[in-house]
Amino acid sequence: MSEENVTGAEALDQEWANLLSPPRRAVLRRGGVVAALAATAWSGAAAAQQAGAGAAAAAAGQGGAVGAGAGKARAAPVGKSPWGYATDKAPTPRPASVRPGEQALPAKPRAYTDIESYHAHIYFDEDSYQKAAQIRKWAAERFSIELGDWNLEPRGPHVTPSFYFGFNNDLLPVIVPWLQLNSLGLTILIHPNTEDPRADHLYYALWVNRSQPVNAYAMKKPGPDEPKVEQIFINTRPSVKLES
Known part of the structure; x- marks a missing residue:
């Protein structure tokens, strides 16, 4: 057994000896055993509470130091925005129609x-x-x-x-x-x-099922030397009868 454990055991024995000394025995005989034990427990709890308070204070001090470091403002970058500084006052432009040539409501339906x-x-x-x-x-x-x-x-x-x-x-x-x-x-x-x-x-x-974005806004009509409509060239040979 280590010296520390011996010291702790001796202290416990001494505490019980004090508790059972002639004056304490008189208290116990008068029904004060609960009060005596409670007093002993309170002294241990008070010591533990004081130790915990010290640890909490130390932790708070470290946390305060970390928080102070984290709160430091970063240096602002040097330079100018490529967009300028009056973008909130720029007019709202109207984008081009997705249907060229149909800026106004059509007079009649388009042929299917x-x-x-x-x-x-x-x-x-x-x-x-x-x-x-x-x-x-x-x-x-x-x-x-x-x-x-x-x-x-x-x-x-x-x-x-x-x-x-x-x-x-x-x-x-x-x-x-x-x-x-x-x-x-x-x-x-x-x-x-x-x-x-x-x-x-x-x-x-x-x-x-669900729709998703299609990036077709920049698509243009075929050029003068291209077919006006994309052609379909069949390249499969069906071999299975369609279920019906």
Whole structure:
């Protein structure tokens, strides 16, 4: 047993000896044992409380020092804002219409025959690419379509990985409900192909499930040497009868 433990044991023995000394025994005989024990317990609790108060004060002092250091302000950067210092007073400009040439309300509806074909863009990510692969396989097996490559990074106006297939108007009544029932929960953009690709993607679009941003605002109409409407060239050979 260490010297410290011996000292502690001796102190405890002495305390009990004092408690059971002739004067204390007289107190105990008069029913004061509870009071005597309580007095002993109180003296230990008071010592512990004083020790805890000292530790708390030390911790508070350290915390105050840390807080004082954390509250120091950082030096402001030297330089000027590239936007100037009156941006709150700049006028609010009106952005260009997503439909060029239609700044005013049209006098009559646009002819539906302006649509020459459609694109279906199927969006996916690293957690859902297997679903996209299943839809791609099913579509190629069942429809005469133009199936594009995998786009594993944003491409054109599409901001997430995707693949697309193009199809002619005669398949629209079949492919739209087919994609609705076989989307596997993926986001799908279906848009027509007209002479205005920007409006095709932003204004004339259909969505299966959730919509998502399409960065088509800067798209322009085809140039003078380009086809007015994107062409569809069938590259699949259906081999499975469509379920009905």
